[in-house]
Amino acid sequence: MPESVSAAIEAFAALPGIGSRSAERLTFRLLTDQNNLAVRLSSALTEMKNNVKECDQCCFLTDENTCEICMDTRRDTTKLCIVESPLDVLALERTHEFRGRYHVLHGVISPLRKVRPEDIRLTELYAHIEQLPDLNEVILGLGGSTESEATALYIMEQLRGRFSGHVTRLARGIPSGSELDFLDAGTLGRAMTERREW
């Protein structure tokens, strides 16, 4: 096999969820592709690595200093939603249910994986909160894992003294369309204890 082909296969296989067979198939598809996909992918990746950085306000991704969401004057600056990763911003934007600002932590605190509070974007969070004078709600948009919950709890404590408005978190419960008997006890238990008036 030509070395560049093996290198491409190896690089693909190092990505999450791509096994060695899929990596081979992707590489050969790119080799024989008529639409210059390999060149497009290659140059997008190079450009991305060279130009994309974290927004100086919310730590989302941008190729300017400040991201488009923070620059958008139509966004509601009374609400700030803290999320773990840039992917979570995309996921929440797709719901069209939130028009406020985000803050991306780029991780969660994890003693096991040696991620300390100073390794995620908390200093930037406190600065971001100070820059939003009419902020009245901070939404903890973190995931459902133990580490995420511990991080949310840590942030709650840190916000005391720094922020006097509402601190909320995403609702926990049964996912849309799910059947009860397929759900784990944790999810279902929480849906029960946090039940709401109809």
Place this chain on the structure above:
Amino acid sequence: MPESVSAAIEAFAALPGIGSRSAERLTFRLLTDQNNLAVRLSSALTEMKNNVKECDQCCFLTDENTCEICMDTRRDTTKLCIVESPLDVLALERTHEFRGRYHVLHGVISPLRKVRPEDIRLTELYAHIEQLPDLNEVILGLGGSTESEATALYIMEQLRGRFSGHVTRLARGIPSGSELDFLDAGTLGRAMTERREW
């Protein structure tokens, strides 16, 4: 979203088996990856597109004129296995059951998809066969689809007059480890009609 990030997501999503969510996840993984994976992938793809071509004998992939398999003097030049794609060469090499030469067609004849006999590497196949004076077996290593079988039949006919040795094809039957009641009737039927003496 920065344009290069969207471009990378789009390029990933254009690959077979990668949906838009996976494409996002792969792109963000590359953005935050510590091992320079994005750069490795990007440069492997560029190099691959610039340097990799078809072997002048067997049409497998190479960055020289002739591929390593055709250059390897220890390979058995009495046997030639015709396959559809470079991936099939890798798959057969992994079995360690074949030490002869290959010939890669880069496709199968398909009237539906407008692939004619002259669109696959048949001229190269006839030339390759002429270059192997002690060739005594041509193995039709094509897949099990109707198009593959029709292509194999077409090649069989074309080989008359060009090659006087044995023409064989891969055995058809039940896959290793499979249970009979999970198999389709075509596979099982063929395994029955082509049964062998124990």
